[in-house]
Amino acid sequence: MPSPENSAPGPVDTTPVLTPSAAGSGRVDALVLLSFGGPESPDDVMPFLENVTRGRGIPRERLEEVAEHYYHLGGKSPLNSLNLQIIDNLRAELAASGRELPVFFANRNWAPYVEDVTAELAEQKIARAAVFATSAWGGYSGCGQYHEDIARARAAVGDAAPEMIKLGQFFSTERFISTFAAATRTQLDAAIEAGERPRLVFTAHSIPISADKAAGPDEESRGLYSRQVRSAAELVAAEAGVDDFDLVWQSRSGPPQVPWLEPDIVDHATSLAEAGETSLVVCPIGFISDHVEVVWDLDNELAEECESLGVTLRRAATPGDTTEFARMVLDLLAEVETGESPARLGEVPSYGCRANGVACGTACCALFGRG
Ligand SMILES: CC1=C(CCC(=O)O)c2cc3nc(cc4[nH]c(cc5[nH]c(cc1n2)c(C)c5CCC(=O)O)c(CCC(=O)O)c4C)C(CCC(=O)O)=C3C
Numbered sequence: 101m102p103s104p105e106n107s108a109p110g111p112v113d114t115t116p117v118l119t120p121s122a123a124g125s126g127r128v129d130a131l132v133l134l135s136f137g138g139p140e141s142p143d144d145v146m147p148f149l150e151n152v153t154r155g156r157g158i159p160r161e162r163l164e165e166v167a168e169h170y171y172h173l174g175g176k177s178p179l180n181s182l183n184l185q186i187i188d189n190l191r192a193e194l195a196a197s198g199r200e201l202p203v204f205f206a207n208r209n210w211a212p213y214v215e216d217v218t219a220e221l222a223e224q225k226i227a228r229a230a231v232f233a234t235s236a237w238g239g240y241s242g243c244g245q246y247h248e249d250i251a252r253a254r255a256a257v258g259d260a261a262p263e264m265i266k267l268g269q270f271f272s273t274e275r276f277i278s279t280f281a282a283a284t285r286t287q288l289d290a291a292i293e294a295g296e297r298p299r300l301v302f303t304a305h306s307i308p309i310s311a312d313k314a315a316g317p318d319e320e321s322r323g324l325y326s327r328q329v330r331s332a333a334e335l336v337a338a339e340a341g342v343d344d345f346d347l348v349w350q351s352r353s354g355p356p357q358v359p360w361l362e363p364d365i366v367d368h369a370t371s372l373a374e375a376g377e378t379s380l381v382v383c384p385i386g387f388i389s390d391h392v393e394v395v396w397d398l399d400n401e402l403a404e405e406c407e408s409l410g411v412t413l414r415r416a417a418t419p420g421d422t423t424e425f426a427r428m429v430l431d432l433l434a435e436v437e438t439g440e441s442p443a444r445l446g447e448v449p450s451y452g453c454r455a456n457g458v459a460c461g462t463a464c465c466a467l468f469g470r471g
């Protein structure tokens with residue numbers, strides 16, 4: 101069987117592993133959820149995609165193809181409402197703990213733009229804001245680019261800009277892992293109840309191999325993104341009670357001659373079917389909520405392919421809209437405010453907790469993003 105990665109999980113180490121320069125740096129006056137942004141209507145789709153891909157060398161055909169995915173979903177990305185749901189949950193958890201902390205919504209590629217929200221923070225005389233970026237991972241797309249967003253927004257606002265501290269990467273927090281593990285177990289149980297023998301497959305967003313090689317703040321930490329994804333998959337599998345699984349990638353873009361992380365999930369499903377598998381449980385470990393990569397690339401494209409292959413597909417729920425997820429965000433906030441870190445599992449470190457958009461390492465974000 102073609103099996104890109106079948107390692108059994110090693111012993112779980114619960115020592116907190118973080119090197120945040122901003123940990124324990126005191127109370128903040130606001131929390132900002134900073135995300136990717138998505139179109140709200142069909143007219144937004146092309147301007148949004150132009151924002152996303154400015155200067156990135158994404159072929160026109162790929163853009164048109166991605167635009168079609170958004171049009172199929174009514175021209176509206178599910179992402180903004182999903183993020184607003186996370187914010188609602190955060191407000192509820194803050195209220196329950198008696199903490200009065202305003203929560204703001206900001207995006208890189210669509211309104212409310214992070215530049216405008218930062219101006220709003222300044223207007224409201226907020227001196228220190230914590231920024232929760234909605235990606236669990238290190239590397240340029242998941243982390244470094246959010247640092248760039250913060251730096252750009254603060255520069256646009258000038259001297260009145262608040263101090264802005266990005267919360268740490270969270271792929272290995274106990275709450276993140278256990279929420280995904282429970283969702284995965286639910287699908288495995290459904291398959292077993294239906295008399296199937298499910299194969300567990302983890303999937304995350306592909307990135308260029310050159311970007312993965314550049315990810316990590318120093319020489320020893322390179323390949324950070326794929327190592328973090330692999331570690332999270334191992335941890336979720338272990339907690340779900342599975343010791344044999346695959347890790348694959350999805351949603352690649354860029355020119356075809358540029359190598360990205362492989363295999364692709366659709367190709368992998370085909371190979372599994374050829375090898376006699378008839379039941380797949382897919383855990384979308386790379387994504388916190390049901391945005392386009394999940395509802396289109398998995399629930400639609402992959403589902404169609406599986407149907408034609410005669411393979412039963414079950415997809416685990418993403419954790420974003422759960423109370424546990426909101427609690428995890430508040431754990432990350434506590435890490436900044438008091439220095440007390442949430443439990444983190446496995447052995448691959450989290451970085452990314454820094455003030456004012458200063459990247460953790462010089463090379464981590466540079467190679468892919470800037471040249
Ligand atoms: C690692 C990773 C995550 C996961 C971590 C995280 O969550 O951040 C992620 C999330 C997302 N990616 C998203 C959308 C897009 N990503 C694109 C392009 C790209 N993604 C990349 C990587 C990632 N992307 C890369 C290396 C590119 C190539 C060009 C570039 O470096 O920019 C493009 C351009 C068209 C295309 O080429 O596909 C779009 C429209 C949305 C919103 C979906 C919605 O609307 O629901 C979300 C949450």
Ligand SMILES: [Fe+2]
Binds near residue numbers: 305
């Ligand atoms: Fe993306």
